Amino acid sequence: MKKIIFFSSILALTFSMSSCEKMAGPGGSSLIRGHVNGSNQHTGKSEIVQITVTRGIELEHGDYFILNQANGSNFYFWFNNTTWVSDGDPHLMGRTGVPIIFTYNDADTTIARKVNDAILSVMSNSFDTQLNGDMVILTSKAHVAIPDPDDVTTSFLIDVSQQGQADDMDAPSVLPDEKVYLVYGDGEYYNESTRTGGTGDFQFENLQIGKYKVYVLSMDSVTGNMTQKIEQSVEITKDESIQELSTFNIVY
Amino acid sequence: MIRAFGIVIMLLSSLSFFGQNSNIHHWASGSIQHNPIDKLKIETEIQYRLNNGGVIGQRSISVDAQYQIFKPIQVSAHYRFSQFPNQHSDINHEQWANANRWGAGVEWAVLETWMKKPLLSINYRLQWQSESYLFLRNKNIIRQRIQIAPNWKKQKWTPFIQSEWFYRTNQNQYWLADDLVITGGSREWRHTGGIGYKFNNQQKIQLFAMYRKFEINKNDQLIFGLNYNYKINGRR
Structure with a gap:
């Protein structure tokens, strides 16, 4: 019976070792933040x-x-x-x-x-x-x-x-309330999103070590729809760290 | 023995009645206990926690070791591997999310400090535990529990009541400019009343009702639980 206890302990430790692997996603202590600028494009008319x-x-x-x-x-x-x-x-x-x-x-x-x-x-x-x-x-x-x-x-x-x-385009300025998307790892679809604040800043909190992609949508110059991805990749390499992204410049 | 089973069935029937309420949960566990030496107790337990409707909310296997360093004081070490329905299966495509918990504690038999054979047993336990989850923040918790039970040496029935308070040392985590701020807070109270029945020196069961009052939300739970324990070297 002592063996039962012993093997149970080994089994539990095995589960422990197999489940300690961390991956990109929520549940961490790191932060990704950035800033979004936008230029308003006025589409002209033909005569x-x-x-x-x-x-x-x-x-x-x-x-x-x-x-x-x-x-x-x-x-x-x-x-x-x-x-x-x-x-x-x-x-x-x-x-x-x-x-x-x-x-x-x-x-x-x-x-x-x-x-x-x-x-x-x-x-x-x-x-x-x-x-x-x-x-x-x-x-x-x-x-x-x-x-x-x-x-x-x-x-x-x-x-x-x-x-x-x-056609006319305004000078870039901070873009409040703009939706920003976060993709964990090598995923294709976004896992979470946030919006920029009044200063155009945004942040994603409580992230684990791993690779991430952040993107915002800009106006497609051909269709005029907000469908063009402006994307940046970033990697969190240690806990409780901050990853600063370059400024996103979009056209809307 | 027959009376004991009758009471168990009666209690389980009442559980199904209360189970109509969405905040009623059921815990069922089985454990094996082994005492390699007089002062050391090792217990391995498998537990299932069922939500309303019988859906598994958690399943776990744990190992506890308790050692009596001297008469009223006992220290313990704890490990638990558990699985939950994965709320982030879109990330890793797994049905279950895993968690590991490590803990250590000390338990003090209060009245036995001054009295040789008190009629009542009042035990105070202080336990620290840290649990890591795949897609959740670690839970670092300090638990304090007080348990009161009569010392009925020759009775097969032993009622008990206990209250336990959970304090999470990393309850809140947020960023203030460039600084990560972590603050603690009260997380949960557990008020439990139950009864144990000893079939013989090797086998016993415990039935309990527990009220979990959460400080962080309003999803309080009423839990009915059953534990079966088998002691390997029951003659000790």
Whole structure:
């Protein structure tokens, strides 16, 4: 029976030895802390211009309208009736002239197509165009503010239906109440999370010796959603220690 | 013997009635005791703690050694390996979380200091223990217990009452700027009343009811327990 006691003790000690292994996770005395800065990104808008044209009978040889670009390379589009022998080009200084050949018999849809072709021939880098009956709709490819167009001598209706606006980003500043995620070891999913305080600081307490990953979410530049991980790895090597992370800079 | 079993069954029936309450828990244990020499007692125990509905809340195996250094004073050493349902299985994918406890204590038979054969036995025990968990902070605890029982040498029945206070020396742990602050605090009271029945020199059982009053939360527990003890060299 003494052997029973002896073996029971050995058994208990064996359990003891097998269960003393520590791993990354809660239950320790160490601390990971860091700081989150954020920059607010204002997403700009494309400029949208709607040109409603007239029939050819309502145009005169030499009529013109003007369109501008953000880079300062601007154009005037003038209508050239080839039956007229006089020079209809208004020869505007500081602009490039683009002739559009027309006849008085042209329907409004034909004029719209000719205007569309003329614009694409010189401004395809700046605008996407769309034909819709007697309307040509221009959408700027970039988020930029563009000086307004004008119908000048034509009877076209030229409206800026959406004013262009450039993208903008504020200077980085502390980001309170931002969620911060902690992953134990080599895990893929977060195990705990916290939020930054009023000063942008955060901390995870009571952690054991081991490897950890900390991440915050930033705006994805393509989708505009808050899905891009900004991650840092850190290792706690001794108890009652503090691990300071580099500042997280995110865009929101 | 038959009367004893009858009483045990009666008590266990009452447990199932009280078990309808979510704060009723059941502890069951079996232990083997061996006295290699007169003054040394070694006891190995396996214990199951069941929550309401019979779900295992804890299971453990422990080894205790008690040695009487002189008449009213006894010292002890303690080890316990226990397992709990793992609350962090997402980390290590294990069903059970392990814990190891080491402890040491001293027990004083108060009245026997001055009286040879007192009718009442009043024992005071002071015990220190440290328990480490895989995903919880270590529990470093000082326990103080006082137990009162009659000295009925020729009776098979022995009632007892006891109260025990738990003080956790690392009850609170938090960071204040760059400093880790650890403070102690009262953790728990255990008030127990029970009765032991000695079948013979080798076998005995103990039935008890215990009220666990926690100082750190409001989840107080009422526990009904049964322990079976077998003494190997029962003639000593």
